[in-house]
Amino acid sequence: GGIITQTPKFLIGQEGQKLTLKCQQNFNHDTMYWYRQDSGKGLRLIYYSITENDLQKGDLSEGYDASREKKSSFSLTVTSAQKNEMAVFLCASSPRWGYQDTQYFGPGTRLLVL
Amino acid sequence: GDSVTQTEGPVTVSESESLIINCTYSATSIAYPNLFWYVRYPGEGLQLLLKVITAGQKGSSRGFEATYNKETTSFHLQKASVQESDSAVYYCALGDMTNSAGNKLTFGIGTRVLVRP
Numbered sequence: 724g725g726i727i728t729q730t731p732k733f734l735i736g737q738e739g740q741k742l743t744l745k746c747q748q749n750f751n752h753d754t755m756y757w758y759r760q761d762s763g764k765g766l767r768l769i770y771y772s773i774t775e776n777d778l779q780k781g782d783l784s785e786g787y788d789a790s791r792e793k794k795s796s797f798s799l800t801v802t803s804a805q806k807n808e809m810a811v812f813l814c815a816s817s818p819r820w821g822y823q824d825t826q827y828f829g830p831g832t833r834l835l836v837l
Numbered sequence: 838g839d840s841v842t843q844t845e846g847p848v849t850v851s852e853s854e855s856l857i858i859n860c861t862y863s864a865t866s867i868a869y870p871n872l873f874w875y876v877r878y879p880g881e882g883l884q885l886l887l888k889v890i891t892a893g894q895k896g897s898s899r900g901f902e903a904t905y906n907k908e909t910t911s912f913h914l915q916k917a918s919v920q921e922s923d924s925a926v927y928y929c930a931l932g933d934m935t936n937s938a939g940n941k942l943t944f945g946i947g948t949r950v951l952v953r954p
Binding site (some may be wrong): 727763810825829 | 841851855871875881882883885888890902928931940943944945946947
């Protein structure tokens, strides 16, 4: 088995601030994902990385940057936090890209912008 | 675009009662939809409950079942007799089988289920 770790668990920021969320997986999976979940909405894909050194934009990439520093880690940066923004960010990984492999999710980072 | 609509929660049921969570999908850009149910138990991360990649087939796990119905574009989740430990948030999701789309999933909003003892 493996595990996905997300840090921090809770993130409180100020309007306009640049905020970074981190994700680590020890499954040795090739592909990693960042999703955003807002209250009353489904998960929406922000960025994904097919393999190390790859970055792909999802449906909700505007306002975010991502970095796949190594195979096991995938970071997401909110480039300028929006006032009163509140959401949960979920990181996921899957063995490969293109085979409908199961995605494994982390526990999430809750963001609140004051 | 592609979308998933599921029962709005919270859904409250008593232990040993039956449960059904409706899920319908619209796959306008997906030729071969795959369908998934994910679940998030309290204090845990989202995890796969079951998946079905072929229309007409049924998936099952932990006493839950869901049948992929292409005619009605539905993938309802059912359990005949729930337990308190089934209290969780359930998400229906739609995926594309073609390799070019990879593992992209479209999720529903989630249905919170509360099972009373």
